[in-house]
Amino acid sequence: MDSLKKRILFSGLLLGISFSMLADQPIEVIxxxxxxxxxxxxxxxxxxxxxxxxxxxxxxxxxxxxxTNADNAQYLIxxxxxxxxxxxxxxxxxxxxxxxxxxxxxxxxxxxxxFVDEFMxxxxxxxxxxxxxxxxxxxxxxxxxxVSDFDGAGEQAVTADRTIVAAPDWVPGRLAVYYTSYKLGxxxxxxxxxxxxxxxVFSRYAGLNTSAAVSPDGRRVAMILSKGGSPDVYVCRADxxxxxxxxxTREDESSPCWSPDGQWICFAxxxxxxxxxxxxxxxxxxxxxxxxxxxxxxxxxxxxxxxKWIAFTTQAGGFDICVVPATGGAVTELVSGEDPSWSxxxxxxxxxxRQGERRVLSLLDVPTKQYKDxxxxxxxxxxxxxxx
Amino acid sequence: xxxxxxxxxxxxxxxxHPQNMKPIYGSVNPPPEVNPMPSIQTPNPFTEQQMPTMVPxxxxxxxxxxxxxNPDQLKDYTVHxxxxxxxxxxxxxxxxxxxxxFLRSNPNAAVRVEGNCDERGTEEYxxxxxxxxxxxxxxxxxxxxxxxxxxxxxSYGEDKPVDTRHNQAAWKKNRRADxxxxxxxxx
Numbered sequence: 007m008d009s010l011k012k013r014i015l016f017s018g019l020l021l022g023i024s025f026s027m028l029a030d031q032p033i034e035v036i037x038x039x040x041x042x043x044x045x046x047x048x049x050x051x052x053x054x055x056x057x058x059x060x061x062x063x064x065x066x067x068x069x070x071x072x073x074t075n076a077d078n079a080q081y082l083i084x085x086x087x088x089x090x091x092x093x094x095x096x097x098x099x100x101x102x103x104x105x106x107x108x109x110x111x112x113x114x115x116x117x118x119x120x121f122v123d124e125f126m127x128x129x130x131x132x133x134x135x136x137x138x139x140x141x142x143x144x145x146x147x148x149x150x151x152x153v154s155d156f157d158g159a160g161e162q163a164v165t166a167d168r169t170i171v172a173a174p175d176w177v178p179g180r181l182a183v184y185y186t187s188y189k190l191g192x193x194x195x196x197x198x199x200x201x202x203x204x205x206x207v208f209s210r211y212a213g214l215n216t217s218a219a220v221s222p223d224g225r226r227v228a229m230i231l232s233k234g235g236s237p238d239v240y241v242c243r244a245d246x247x248x249x250x251x252x253x254x255t256r257e258d259e260s261s262p263c264w265s266p267d268g269q270w271i272c273f274a275x276x277x278x279x280x281x282x283x284x285x286x287x288x289x290x291x292x293x294x295x296x297x298x299x300x301x302x303x304x305x306x307x308x309x310x311x312x313x314k315w316i317a318f319t320t321q322a323g324g325f326d327i328c329v330v331p332a333t334g335g336a337v338t339e340l341v342s343g344e345d346p347s348w349s350x351x352x353x354x355x356x357x358x359x360r361q362g363e364r365r366v367l368s369l370l371d372v373p374t375k376q377y378k379d380x381x382x383x384x385x386x387x388x389x390x391x392x393x394x
Numbered sequence: 395x396x397x398x399x400x401x402x403x404x405x406x407x408x409x410x411h412p413q414n415m416k417p418i419y420g421s422v423n424p425p426p427e428v429n430p431m432p433s434i435q436t437p438n439p440f441t442e443q444q445m446p447t448m449v450p451x452x453x454x455x456x457x458x459x460x461x462x463x464n465p466d467q468l469k470d471y472t473v474h475x476x477x478x479x480x481x482x483x484x485x486x487x488x489x490x491x492x493x494x495x496f497l498r499s500n501p502n503a504a505v506r507v508e509g510n511c512d513e514r515g516t517e518e519y520x521x522x523x524x525x526x527x528x529x530x531x532x533x534x535x536x537x538x539x540x541x542x543x544x545x546x547x548x549s550y551g552e553d554k555p556v557d558t559r560h561n562q563a564a565w566k567k568n569r570r571a572d573x574x575x576x577x578x579x580x581x
Contacts, residue, residue, distance in 0.1 A: 149553075170553050173518055186521075191459055192548060193521070212451035214525040214549055217518045230522055232547070233455075235448030236529060237522040256448060258480065260522035274519060281478070303478075305519040319516050344516050389517055 041315075041329050041338045042375035046072035050079035058087035061118040064157055065135045068354050068369040068378050069126065083125075091117035095125055104128045115159065132351040138393040139347075139356055140164070140174035140183050141367060144386040151185045153200065156349070156356070156392070158367070158382030164198060175218050176393040183391070184208060184218035184227065195229055208246060219262045219271075220244070222311075222394070226288070228252075228262040228271050239273050241288060252286050253293065261306045264288065265332070266313045272296055274305040274318075283307050283318060298330050301337045306345045311394060312352040315372070319344040327357050329372055341370055341377055347392045356380075358388040449533050449542050458504050458546055461576040468493055468505070468573035473531055475569045478515070480526035482534050490531060493573050494538040504576040506546040507531045512565035513552045524549030531571045546576070 049071050054062055062083070063073065076082055081104065085093030092108035105128045109117035116136075123133030140153045151174045154161040165171050167189040174185040181200040186193050190207070195215045198205035209215040213232035220227055224244060231240045234251060237258045242249040253259050257276035264271055265285070272285040277295065281303040286293040298304045302322040309316050315329045325344040330337045343359035353372050358365040359379075364386035370377040471489040473482055482490060497503060509528030511520035528547035536542045557564035 147554075170550070172521065172551075192457070212455035212457060213529075213547055214521065216521050230518075232522075232525045232529060233451045235450040235533075237525050258522040258526035261516075261518045305516045321515055321519070325516065345518075 041372045042340050044070070044373040046070050046374045046376060047081070048072055048074045048079045049081045049083055050074060050076040052076065052082070052084040053086045054083075054093075055087060058091055058114055058118045061115055061157070062122065064378065065119065065122040067376055068371055069122075069131075069134065069351065070353065070371040070374045070376065072374075072376065087114055087118070090114070091121055093121050095128070126351075134349045134351050134354055137349060138176075139367075140176055140185075140391045140393070141383070141387050142172055142174065142389040144365065144388060151183065151187075151198075152387075153183070154383060156369070156380075158380040161383060164200065173217050173389055174391050175220055176391050177220050178222055178224050178394050180224065184220060186216040186218070209242075217261050219264060221264050221268050221288070222266050223268055226268075228264065228288070230260055230262065239271060239286065241271070250290060252288075252290060263307050263309050265309050266311050270309075272307045272309055272316060274307065281305070281321075283316070296330070296332075297334055298328070298337050301328055301339065304328070308346050308348050308355075310348045310352040311350055314352065315348075317346040317348060317355055317372075319346065325360070327355065327370060340372065340375055343368060343370070345389055346370075347390050348394075349392045350394050356390040356392050358390060447533070449529070449536050452543070455543075458506070458576045460579050461504065462579060463506075464575040464577070465572065467575045468496060471573055473527075473571045474566065475527055475571070477512075477565075477569065478523070480523060480530045482530050487534070490534040491538060494535055494540050496575075497535070497540050497544060500575075500577075502578055504544040504546065505535075506548060506574040506576055508554075508572040508574060509547065509549045510554055510568055510570050510572070511552045512568040513555070513560070514565065515552065517551060521549050521551035524551045527569075527571050531573075 047070060051062060051073060079098055082096040082098055083093060090110050091114055094106040095104040097104055105125050107121060107124060119135035122135045126133035134156060137156045138153055139156050140151060143150045143152050148168050149171050151164040151171050152161055153164055165187060167187050170188045172186040174183050176183050183198050184195055187196055193214050193216050194207055195209040195218045196205050197208040209229060211231055211233040214237055215231055217230040218227055226241055226243055228239060228241045230237050236256055238254060239252040239259050239262050240249055241252060259273050259275045262271045262273040269288060270285045271288050272283055275282060275284050283296040283298060283304045284293040285296050296316060301320045304318045304320055307316050307318040314332055316332050317329045320326050320328050324342060327340045327343045327346050328337050343357040346355040346357040348355055355370045355372060357368055357370060359368050365388040367380045367383055367387050367390050368377050369380060471492050473486040473489050497505060507528040509524035511524050515523060525547060528549055532545045532547055535545050555568040557567045
C-alpha cells in the first residue's frame, strides 16, 4: 500500500476509534442551561382530597413538577388527609421511599405545605411552601400594600394610607417591609415592622424616594432618590446613615436590586439613548452594562439568590419576563408579565401579568416555564416581592 | 436565532396587549454587546437642544407642605413629552416661559411640577421617568431665572392618567408635566 493510502487508512481508523469512543459517552444536558425548556418532574397523587390535594398540586406545579398516572410518574405520592395529613413519596424507578410522614397540629393546609417542603428537602432542593410575598393592591385612584402566603392565603393589609403606595420589599429573615407611600404628600420610603405594626419614615428627602431594596444581609438599603437633581441609585445603612450616591447621571435610574453576595447592585438606566441594565459595585465605582442581547428596554431586574440569574421585564411591544445569566449570555424570554421577584429556590418567580384591565399575580417555574396564577388574591395587584 | 425568537415573542405579545404598541427601536435588534462599555458620564450626545444642567435640591429643603394648591391655574401650560423621553420639546418651551412669567408676577407663589408617564413602562421605571420629566421642567424654569427653591417636583409615574384608553392618543396626553400653583397658607 502506498504511503497516501496508508495515511488515509490510518486516519480512517483513528476516526473510527474516535467515533466509537464518542458513542459511549452519554450527552450531558447541563441543568439550568436552557431555562424554560426543561421537562417537569412527573409525579402521581393518590388518596388526597379537597384542600390537601389542591395545595399539593399548586405547590408542586410551581416548583417544576407535573402530574400523571402511577405508571408514568417518577415519584408516587400517596397518602390521606382525614383530619390530619399523612403522605409517602416513593421513587418508582428504584422503589425507594423518599419520604414518609404523618402530621398533627396546626392546620391541614400548613401540614400539607410542610410535607411538600420536606419532599423538596429530601431531593436536595430549597422549599418555598411556607414563604410569604408582599405586593401592591391597586384600588383605582389609590393603592395599598398587602402581604400573604406565597399562594395567596392569609392575605393581610399592611397599609391603610388611602393614597398611592408602591414597591414593597421584604427585609431578609424578618417580618418587616420597606415600601413607598405618598401619605405625607411626597413619595417617601417607609420601614414597617409587621410584628409590632409600627412604621417609621426611612427616607424623606426632597424629590423622589422610591424602589427601596434591602441588601441580602439586611444591613444596607439601596433606593432611588432624586434629591441630587435626577433619579439616581443611592445606598445607605439600614439605620439611614452613611448615604452614598452610586450613580450621577442625567438619565432616570430605576429599580435597584442586589447580588446575593452584596457586592453588586443591578438597576435600569439609559446609556447613550439606549435603555439598558447596569451593575455597579455596592460600595461605589464604575457601572458596567449587563448585556441583554436581542431584547430591548429591560427594567425591574431581580437577582436570583444562587447568584446565577438576573430576571427582568422587557418593555418592548408588551411586557415579558426574561432571564439572563448574571455573568452574561443569551436572554431567554419566558412568559408575558412584569416585575419578577425570585423565591428562595432560585427557580420560581412571582410576577404580575395583565389580564384585561387588571393585573394578576402569578408564579413561574423558570426551568420548565410552568406558571400558575395566584387566584386566591382577587382584584388588581402588582409589584410582588418574595420574602427570602 | 435570537432575532427570530425576539420577533416571535413580540408578535405573541401583540396578540394579547393593547394595539399599536411598537417596540422602542423598531424591528431591528441591536447587535449583541461584545465588550460591554462601562457607564460613561459624558454630556448627552443629543445636541438638538442645549441640555440644562441638573439642579439638585438643597440639603435643608423646606418644601411647601400645607400650602394651598391650585391645579387649574396653569393647566394650559402642561408640557407634553415624547415617548420614553424627559426632554422638554422645543414646541413646549413657550409654556415653560409662561409659567416663569406667572412666577415672576406672583412672587409669593411657588409651583409643583407633577411628572407623569403613559402605561407602556413598568411601574418603578415610570415613577423614575415621571420624576425626570418634572425635573426637566424645573431645570428649564431655573434656566429662565426662577429660584429653584420655588419649584417642587413630584412623580406619579403611570398612576394618574388623564386618559385611560389604551391608544396613542391617550398615551400622548398622559406623558406630561402639570404645574400646580402653590400659595402660602392663610393668604
